[in-house]
Amino acid sequence: MTTEPLTIPTTTPTRTWSAVLFDLDGTIVDSASDITGSLAHMFTELGLPVPSDEVLRGYVGPPLLDSLRMTAGFNDAEAWEALNIYRDHYGEHVLRSPVFPGVAGVLERLHAAGIPVALATSKPESMARKVLDHTGLSQYFTVIAGASDDEERSTKADVVAEALRRLQALDISTEHAVMVGDRGYDTLGALANGVPTILVEWGYGSPAEAADAMAVVHSADQLRSLLLG
Incomplete structure (x- = not known):
């Protein structure tokens, strides 16, 4: 994804997120x-x-x-x-899919800061768990939500809703949740649930897909700054 230089509202870096939702393919792993x-x-x-x-x-x-x-x-x-x-x-x-550079560090820092992290992926949940287990990243996730094998839950909006529901079931506030993804589908699915999105440039989206995103970042360092200040 190639975009104009990053423009972020001045209030964004000081925001305390109650939970962070991550897409998987194109955001965490290069699949x-x-x-x-x-x-x-x-x-x-x-x-x-x-x-x-x-x-x-x-x-x-x-x-x-x-x-x-x-x-x-x-x-x-x-x-x-x-x-x-x-x-x-x-x-x-x-x-076989490798983790994008710097992303594991962001997840580790979020976990250390006590910010709940959830996966919200259109990949079947069973496969997503295997990927996170294999990469050693499962330890950083409070909730892992993906598509159901029967595809009854498959749209991004439905997966995000399920991730939020599971967080809430653990008495975790989702009032100030944010989504991190790489495609317009992530943005639209999150917005359907009242959640803003940060898009990452290292994924598979196009510049046009960033139109409804809160911000676009080109590095893990920028993402960490937005999420942790």
């Missing part, structure tokens, strides 16, 4: 190549032409079942068949 590789495998297994890299990268972030319907033009049965092929292949590669 694009593994995801697009499994998508290419999926199209090949279905006997279909493999889309360009640019098109495949557009699948990274939004709920995949919806993208298979809207972008690939699959009907419900075809989309579920494709999703299952994708999941089988991706499940064998999900633990």
Whole structure:
């Protein structure tokens, strides 16, 4: 994501956040190549032409079942068949995605400061837990919320709502929560729940997707400053 220089309201760095929600793919881990590789495998297994890299990268972030319907033009049965092929292949590669530089340090600092951290990802929750366990980051998360395997909970708005609900069930205030993500889907899903969003430039979004974000950061140091002051 390439944007204009960072502009932040002067009140933002002094804000005390009651909770911080993080997206996973494109925000915490660099998973694009593994995801697009499994998508290419999926199209090949279905006997279909493999889309360009640019098109495949557009699948990274939004709920995949919806993208298979809207972008690939699959009907419900075809989309579920494709999703299952994708999941089988991706499940064998999900633990290869590296953590973006500096992000683990931000999570560690938030945890040390006593600020509750939640994951809110459109990736299936079971896969998301494996990723966080493998990278050693699970220890920093109070709540891990993702899409359900049956896709009943898949939209970003629904996942963010579930993360907030689980935090509240632990008597954690979400009145001043903030979302950290890399796509416009993160911003819109968070805004649907009254939560502002900080977008990270190192992810997979485009400049146009930053329009509704509270701020855009290009480094983990900037993100840490916004979250911790």
